[in-house]
Amino acid sequence: MTGLRAAVLGTGSWGTTFAAVLADAGCDVALWGRRDDVCHDITVEHRNEEYLPGIELPAGLRASTDAEEVLDAADLVVVAIPSQSARATLEPLADHVPAGAIAVSLMKGVELTSDRRMSQVVAEALGVAYDRVAVVSGPNLAREIAERQPTATVVAAVEEGTAQLVAGACATGYFRPYTNTDVVGVELCGAAKNVIALAVGIAQGRGLGYNTMATVITRGLVEITRLGLALGADAETFPGLAGMGDLMATCASPLSRNHTLGSHLGQGLTLEQAIAVTGGTAEGVKSSRSILELATSVGVEMPIAEAVVAVLHEGLPVDELAPRLLGRPHRAEGL
Ligand SMILES: NC(=O)c1ccc[n+]([C@@H]2O[C@H](COP(=O)([O-])OP(=O)(O)OC[C@H]3O[C@@H](n4cnc5c(N)ncnc54)[C@H](O)[C@@H]3O)[C@@H](O)[C@H]2O)c1
Numbered sequence: 001m002t003g004l005r006a007a008v009l010g011t012g013s014w015g016t017t018f019a020a021v022l023a024d025a026g027c028d029v030a031l032w033g034r035r036d037d038v039c040h041d042i043t044v045e046h047r048n049e050e051y052l053p054g055i056e057l058p059a060g061l062r063a064s065t066d067a068e069e070v071l072d073a074a075d076l077v078v079v080a081i082p083s084q085s086a087r088a089t090l091e092p093l094a095d096h097v098p099a100g101a102i103a104v105s106l107m108k109g110v111e112l113t114s115d116r117r118m119s120q121v122v123a124e125a126l127g128v129a130y131d132r133v134a135v136v137s138g139p140n141l142a143r144e145i146a147e148r149q150p151t152a153t154v155v156a157a158v159e160e161g162t163a164q165l166v167a168g169a170c171a172t173g174y175f176r177p178y179t180n181t182d183v184v185g186v187e188l189c190g191a192a193k194n195v196i197a198l199a200v201g202i203a204q205g206r207g208l209g210y211n212t213m214a215t216v217i218t219r220g221l222v223e224i225t226r227l228g229l230a231l232g233a234d235a236e237t238f239p240g241l242a243g244m245g246d247l248m249a250t251c252a253s254p255l256s257r258n259h260t261l262g263s264h265l266g267q268g269l270t271l272e273q274a275i276a277v278t279g280g281t282a283e284g285v286k287s288s289r290s291i292l293e294l295a296t297s298v299g300v301e302m303p304i305a306e307a308v309v310a311v312l313h314e315g316l317p318v319d320e321l322a323p324r325l326l327g328r329p330h331r332a333e334g335l
């Protein structure tokens, strides 16, 4: 037993899965959700059939729509809701967050209105000091972890002690956390890989093969690294689990909503149609814009992200994506 009490805000696929990880690691866990039926399913049936069909959840998990009750005496406040809804959802809950609690962001996005990373949004909205905020990011497809398949992740916080505490709270025989103090790098990797996964999905939807996929992943990592370094990240983060690791998982797996949505676009669906058939939260759709804004603000070129924004939001036909990228002036490899 860790002896820690965790409140998980969000009963979607990752919130529910991470709550199960915390419970398996020995935490006392309660979830907060908006819907009575989902909360009832988790507490009474030990299932979340809507988001994780067929998965049996730890019997001790309980969920409620009453945020005050869920947050009572929480040591950890874990946030797993769509990035663009985070600030508005969290601000009304701030008064119920116990003094001294550590906040944990599981989200992989960048706020559209402010270009802020989710750790910044969580700290501001909940009124938690930044050195008490951690982020968790890595090759972490929820469904596989809910099935207790082995994986690793990165727990990042500017204060190593904060990262260690959260890592201790979520370490199980199938989920291995590594700590890192490079919050900027870890968060940018998590948000930007979704944009690269959209590009890979589009390519695969057009019937393109593994050479194209490998090219987009590799050059995608280069542009994520360029952005991260310009914003003060540590170069070692990018080839790690939060960078290359998550790119590989997200760009290769049909479980990824970003990859799936991209492939629907590649097959000719409109953005609205692709969002509707994909379901769940494909963060890259909106964060592609804020990530590009961040890049522009520091003078960094992100041609793949730019092309994804052009397809998703500016009407560039999917068939013009590859010629646009390959038609750029030749240059030396590297950053
Ligand atoms: N699913 C994964 O495999 C996975 C893995 C790692 C990280 N993430 C990240 O976790 C975050 C959450 O993703 P998810 O997969 O759990 O999404 P999801 O779509 O499965 O669930 C989202 C949850 O948030 C709730 N929600 C939506 N809008 C809300 C609002 N305005 N207020 C309160 N609740 C709201 C929904 O009801 C649902 O419970 C995203 O940033 C995602 O990138 C997901």
Ligand SMILES: O=P(O)(O)OC[C@H](O)CO
Pocket: 108, 138, 139, 140, 141, 142, 194, 197, 246, 249, 250, 255, 256, 257, 258, 259, 281, 282, 283
């Ligand atoms: O389903 P996606 O595309 O949001 O990806 C899920 C996770 O971020 C993979 O690590």
